[in-house]
Amino acid sequence: MNKNRLNICQVSLAGNIPIILKNLKNFEKFYSNVFFYLIVPNKDLQLFRRKIKSKRIQIISENKLIKFKKFKNISNLILKKTDYYNQIQSRLTWYYQQILKLSFIIDFINKHKENIVIWDADTQIINKINFFSRQISIKYGTTSYFHRAYYDTNKTLLKSLPKYYISSLAQFVNLSVIEQKFLKKKLKIYSLKENLSINITKTIMKAIKDSHKKYNGSMFSEYELVGQSNLLFEYRKQKLISGLRDWLDGVLTNNQIKLLKLLNFKYVAYEHTHPNSFSKNMLKRKQSWSRLIFLILNKISNNLYRGIKHHIKYSINWLIPTFR
Numbered sequence: 001m002n003k004n005r006l007n008i009c010q011v012s013l014a015g016n017i018p019i020i021l022k023n024l025k026n027f028e029k030f031y032s033n034v035f036f037y038l039i040v041p042n043k044d045l046q047l048f049r050r051k052i053k054s055k056r057i058q059i060i061s062e063n064k065l066i067k068f069k070k071f072k073n074i075s076n077l078i079l080k081k082t083d084y085y086n087q088i089q090s091r092l093t094w095y096y097q098q099i100l101k102l103s104f105i106i107d108f109i110n111k112h113k114e115n116i117v118i119w120d121a122d123t124q125i126i127n128k129i130n131f132f133s134r135q136i137s138i139k140y141g142t143t144s145y146f147h148r149a150y151y152d153t154n155k156t157l158l159k160s161l162p163k164y165y166i167s168s169l170a171q172f173v174n175l176s177v178i179e180q181k182f183l184k185k186k187l188k189i190y191s192l193k194e195n196l197s198i199n200i201t202k203t204i205m206k207a208i209k210d211s212h213k214k215y216n217g218s219m220f221s222e223y224e225l226v227g228q229s230n231l232l233f234e235y236r237k238q239k240l241i242s243g244l245r246d247w248l249d250g251v252l253t254n255n256q257i258k259l260l261k262l263l264n265f266k267y268v269a270y271e272h273t274h275p276n277s278f279s280k281n282m283l284k285r286k287q288s289w290s291r292l293i294f295l296i297l298n299k300i301s302n303n304l305y306r307g308i309k310h311h312i313k314y315s316i317n318w319l320i321p322t323f324r
Helices: 014-030 042-051 068-078 085-112 148-158 175-186 194-213 220-234 254-261 289-323
Strands: 006-011 034-040 057-061 116-119 123-125 171-176 266-270
Touching: 006 014, 006 068, 006 085, 014 034, 014 123, 034 266, 042 057, 068 085, 068 194, 085 116, 085 123, 085 171, 116 220, 148 175, 148 194, 148 220, 171 175, 171 220, 171 289, 175 220, 194 254, 254 289
Parallel strands: 006 034, 006 116, 034 057
Antiparallel strands: 116 171, 123 266
């Protein structure tokens, strides 16, 4: 057990290898004791091991958790009576990678009794982030996203939602040992008689089926589940955190990164697999300054406006009633 080590879990396809290598170097600048657990498709296992040679990374086949075919069969048995059975088939790989992350972090804490962070494989850290305090996760949030379907599923899984919250979709989510016990209780994971990944697959996919009569593409988020479970365990005002993600169309230069760091941005996400003109081949292009400045100004203005609303809503929904 190493309580001082920062453990990072990532699930990745081969296209993220350049980002992962750069991100490892960035993490090593900020944290002296960091270790990555990288879950990858079995067919790409040797490719990852050839390209990524670091004592700080353990590369794991996704098949060790649950094979996609097994996940798909279980999911389809649950979803077969829904009106969106055919529609959701193309999205099952997206749900699969979420199950892999949840399965790994819960099992990791069971075995090692150490805190862990899920970090998106297409995202690079550019400023230090404090993930835990007093062995409890620091609650972060963003005002950039708010997808009601996620919270409908969470209400089924967690039985209740925080009184007030913003999105936990900040490209990462942190889970402490004590919060993992709370999450397991909420998900009714009491024993390991059944394979953990199978158990979680059944729990999540059944909650999706029970919570949604109409198809909505994205009906579950592992980040929102862990984030809201953490808030239910110990409620705290979510700290606003910001990075660049939407509408980038190239890789940032060192000088552009320096500007973002000065403005206290914490990460940059390169969503190069999205099917739009901005994302396609973005890792082969440099980000233009004109577009970057536009994105920065837009992000800062939104952060200021929505950030003020966040502080006001938190006060109304949480602080004022406590004085009655």
